Amino acid sequence: MCCPMSRLPTEDSLPEVASVPEKRLTLYGVGWATYEKLLEAFGEHRAARLTYDQGVLEFMVPLEEHENPSDLIGVFIRTLVEEVGWNLKSLASTTLKREDLQKGAEPDKCYYIQNESLVRGRTVNLDKDPPPDLVVEVDITHTDIDKNVLYARLGVPEFWRYDGKVLRIYQLHLGEYQEIATSPTFPWVQKEVFYRFLEQCKRQGEAQANKEFRIWVQENKTFSC
Numbered sequence: 001m002c003c004p005m006s007r008l009p010t011e012d013s014l015p016e017v018a019s020v021p022e023k024r025l026t027l028y029g030v031g032w033a034t035y036e037k038l039l040e041a042f043g044e045h046r047a048a049r050l051t052y053d054q055g056v057l058e059f060m061v062p063l064e065e066h067e068n069p070s071d072l073i074g075v076f077i078r079t080l081v082e083e084v085g086w087n088l089k090s091l092a093s094t095t096l097k098r099e100d101l102q103k104g105a106e107p108d109k110c111y112y113i114q115n116e117s118l119v120r121g122r123t124v125n126l127d128k129d130p131p132p133d134l135v136v137e138v139d140i141t142h143t144d145i146d147k148n149v150l151y152a153r154l155g156v157p158e159f160w161r162y163d164g165k166v167l168r169i170y171q172l173h174l175g176e177y178q179e180i181a182t183s184p185t186f187p188w189v190q191k192e193v194f195y196r197f198l199e200q201c202k203r204q205g206e207a208q209a210n211k212e213f214r215i216w217v218q219e220n221k222t223f224s225c
Helices: 032-042 063-084 147-154 191-204 206-220
Strands: 022-027 047-054 056-062 096-098 103-104 109-114 134-138 159-160 169-173 178-179
Touching: 022 096, 032 047, 032 056, 047 147, 056 206, 063 109, 063 134, 063 159, 063 191, 103 134, 134 147, 147 159, 147 191, 169 191, 191 206
Parallel strands: 134 159
Antiparallel strands: 022 056, 047 056, 047 103, 096 103, 109 134, 159 169, 169 178
């Protein structure tokens, strides 16, 4: 016998399925040689990003709820740099690794801004070159690796972490990160400007939101180098 129509599930009655912004797999007791072999075997064009910290290896596959804010943060930073008149070298998710520290990471975004001229036009080697001036990580789900300690040990001066709701900005001081209210690179930009930009991207579309943000930067920048 067929079920009465009144008993069939409707669109409104279907349970909501929470989307997953990231998929993670963590392995322990992994040697540095194995980490490097995996990097080589997977190659540069792969879905998973690898983070290594003294024997702990995390595989993370970013999905839409991760990638969209990551991309918008990149647009936000690039617009600031361009409108102030600075130069920029973007490494995106390039592998940053130091065997002597037993640490390696593939951040969402990383940039040379203050030290751009030191690495312009060539491949970066962290054994010889300074670390990126600014690193961005989007971590919406739990990670077993302490990213603050990792990037502090790599010597990254400024670190942004976004959990899908809150942006936290850290500045390196005496080998450890201290959370600060505004970016030392862009001290005239309050976090509220960033949150407003993300909201406008949702309501107006990303191109229009960036157009309006670019105008705001032109009107509110207070210094240039």
